[in-house]
Amino acid sequence: DTGVSQDPRHKITKRGQNVTFRCDPISEHNRLYWYRQTLGQGPEFLTYFQNEAQLEKSRLLSDRFSAERPKGSFSTLEIQRTEQGDSAMYLCASSLSWDTNTGELFFGEGSRLTVL
Amino acid sequence: GIQVEQSPPDLILQEGANSTLRCNFSDSVNNLQWFHQNPWGQLINLFYIPSGTKQNGRLSATTVATERYSLLYISSSQTTDSGVYFCAVDRGSTLGRLYFGRGTQLTVWP
Numbered sequence: 001d002t003g004v005s006q007d008p009r010h011k012i013t014k015r016g017q018n019v020t021f022r023c024d025p026i027s028e029h030n031r032l033y034w035y036r037q038t039l040g041q042g043p044e045f046l047t048y049f050q051n052e053a054q055l056e057k058s059r060l061l062s063d064r065f066s067a068e069r070p071k072g073s074f075s076t077l078e079i080q081r082t083e084q085g086d087s088a089m090y091l092c093a094s095s096l097s098w099d100t101n102t103g104e105l106f107f108g109e110g111s112r113l114t115v116l
Numbered sequence: 117g118i119q120v121e122q123s124p125p126d127l128i129l130q131e132g133a134n135s136t137l138r139c140n141f142s143d144s145v146n147n148l149q150w151f152h153q154n155p156w157g158q159l160i161n162l163f164y165i166p167s168g169t170k171q172n173g174r175l176s177a178t179t180v181a182t183e184r185y186s187l188l189y190i191s192s193s194q195t196t197d198s199g200v201y202f203c204a205v206d207r208g209s210t211l212g213r214l215y216f217g218r219g220t221q222l223t224v225w226p
Contacts (some may be wrong), residue, residue, distance in 0.1 A: 033214075042120075042202055042216030043159070056213065089157055101146050102206040102214060107159040 004108035006092050012114045013082055020078045021111045025094030032075050033105065034067055035091040036060065043091055049075060082115045089113075118143045118207055122217035129193050129224050137188040137220045139203030147206040148179050149214070150188050152199050159202065162188070193224045 005024045013019050025032045031050050035043035046065070047057045051072040061067075064082075069075040079086055089110045097103030119142035129135055139148070150162040163170050163177040165186065170177055174193075179186040190197055200221050204214040 035214075037157075040218070042204070042218050043214075044216070045213045048213070058213075091159065093159075104147075104161065104164040105149065105204075105214060106161060107151070109156065109158040112157065 004092055004094050004106055006090075006108040006111050008111060009109060010112050010114075012116065014116050015084060016081055018078065018080045019082060019113060020076055021090050021092075021113075022074060022076050023092030023108060024074045025092070026096075026106060027073075029094035029096045029106075030072070031095045031097055031103065032069055033093040033095070034075070034077050035093065035107075037089040037091060037110075038087075046077075046090075079113075082113075084115045087113055087115045117213075118145070118205060118215045120203060120205055120215050120217035122201075122203055122220050124220060125218065126221045127223070129222070131194060131224055131226050133193050133224075134189070134191045135193060135222070137190070137201050137203075137222075139186040139188070139217055141184050141186075141203075141205050141215075143207060144184070145181065145205040145207055148181075148186050149204050150177055150186070151202045151204065152197075153202060153219070154199050162201075190222075193222075195224050195226055198222055198224045 033048040034046040037043040049069040064080045091110045093105040093107045095103035121140045147166045151159040167181045176189045200219040202219045204216045
């Protein structure tokens with residue numbers, strides 16, 4: 001296994017369009033996370049899954065954002081009706097943990113979104 | 117949420133120099149990780165260090181959880197060490213959430 005992979009790496013879209021990002025975690029990891037990073041800032045938590053269950057969502061995740069992990073393997077993050085403020089790097093991470101600790105997180109290379 | 121402060125915000129070094137990066141956090145934490153973000157944006161794991169000291173080559177880290185800080189040491193720096201170094205903590209009570217600092221931007225000149 002080569003780590004967490006994300007697709008696409010770059011996406012340029014016009015305001016109002018929908019975009020979808022995919023994340024494939026490390027295969028044995030049960031937890032999957034989405035973070036967002038804007039220029040000059042540290043990553044901010046969006047949501048996380050344990051297996052197929054979405055267990056926590058940040059207030060940053062507006063109604064236009066939806067995330068799924070239908071079979072407890074890969075995950076998708078969809079943004080509907082994109083706005084210029086959605087321009088950011090979207091980072092996916094995975095970990096193996098069964099208790100209240102996050103475990104050690106491993107990040108993918110990210111998907112950079114530019115909304116024109 | 118928990119506050120994570122990193123210092124210094126920027127650091128410029130000549131190749132071969134040593135440096136210390138600091139991470140302070142405002143509450144007790146279960147875990148702490150140090151990452152290096154490369155120029156392409158990927159976060160590379162450096163240390164998973166809720167407490168104690170670890171070493172990996174030229175890098176080492178120490179976390180004193182009771183005093184709410186962690187230090188990352190880089191010795192004999194190389195140009196490839198350039199990038200942003202992030203500290204991130206996990207409170208345990210908020211499942212799944214890592215809180216990141218704003219990072220230290222390190223530039224190493226040849």
